[in-house]
Amino acid sequence: MEKPPEKARRSIGAKRNPDSADAIRDAAEAVLLEAGYAGFSIEAVARRARAGKPTIYRWWPSKAALLLDVYQRQKRDIDYADTGSLEEDMFRFLKSLFRQWRETPAGNIFRSFVAEAQSDEAASAALADYMKERRAYNGRMVERAKARGEVAAGVDPTFVAEMLSGYAWIHLLTNRLDEDDETIRKAVRIIAKGLLAGP
């Protein structure tokens, strides 16, 4: 299970070896995928990458930093299409997010990151920053709908982002990412109806 350590690399002189950095990131992702957060240790990553622990600590000051790096490296393939309907936009967003979290390492990585943020201050701050950016970004979905008259005045766009994130998080963190389309559809429909009526 922890077999494939490639050939060890060497110093390439007085500068950072990008191969080592890549190998460490790859190994971190692989360990998270195969052993989950429970098996995610700096030592395991170092073994897997055939890297020295000092090399990891030189470039990533903490486990949280490595986690964040790996998470941000994940390819995002989330459906942010502007369909002209807020309900449809939200549905596609949630559905593609659930799928990505289910079918790629992203879900396990993000779960781990949220967990790490509960005990590590740096991870907590990074998560707060990240979520602030997500609220702003997803809020644009609502602003577009507002311009179309789908959302009542007085609705804070970031609130909707928060509802969607909360719905997604609780499913991720309790291993319930397998909700069917119908359930997700009903959820976003209720939110959309509420937003139309206004606060």
Add this chain to the structure above:
Amino acid sequence: MEKPPEKARRSIGAKRNPDSADAIRDAAEAVLLEAGYAGFSIEAVARRARAGKPTIYRWWPSKAALLLDVYQRQKRDIDYADTGSLEEDMFRFLKSLFRQWRETPAGNIFRSFVAEAQSDEAASAALADYMKERRAYNGRMVERAKARGEVAAGVDPTFVAEMLSGYAWIHLLTNRLDEDDETIRKAVRIIAKGLLAGP
């Protein structure tokens, strides 16, 4: 910070010593309160309680089990009043939950438990059970509202519980339990409006 270990207890014969059990639970709660999840270890709890580690492991098979025990021992002071208005019921529920999580150890304990569930299978199963029960319980709020005609037919009562929990969780896990009443009010109002319109 870790000073107050009381006098060590002793065996009271061939039966469980309830004083030790209490001391261990008290110590676990105190460690979580003072040092958070990062400082929560079986050894720290044992030192604090002046108890032997085997005594802990004899009665709690894992850190997760102790966490769950401590969480369930928390006094619940959540407002489940039936006010005759779903919006008001939900508002009071969320407001009192936020307050309890902010002002008692319950918030830190539950955060820790959710984090533990991301790496411990037993904690994950216990959390799933617990949330299932919470969905059912909070769903009754919606069923009462349905009987009053405040909620459209076809709305799954547990869905609302999920929305409320998700909203609460994301605030707990990102250290944002200090939302003011107005924000919470707007949130539940949108949900209530959406539920009235139906899925």
Add this chain to the structure above:
DNA sequence: TCTCCATCGAAACGGTACGTTCCGTTAAAT
């Protein structure tokens, strides 16, 4: 009353991971 026995706190075990310090090697930078 006397023996049995599950419990207690304490100490120590082997194992794992932490984060750090050395080491000899490498090759770019100067």
Add this chain to the structure above:
DNA sequence: ATTTAACGGAACGTACCGTTTCGATGGAGA
């Protein structure tokens, strides 16, 4: 040619894991 910084590897001391062993305790059953 010399200096400099990065590399992998090994070892360090610390902390916590979960378990075992120990002598002392005192209730339960013979």
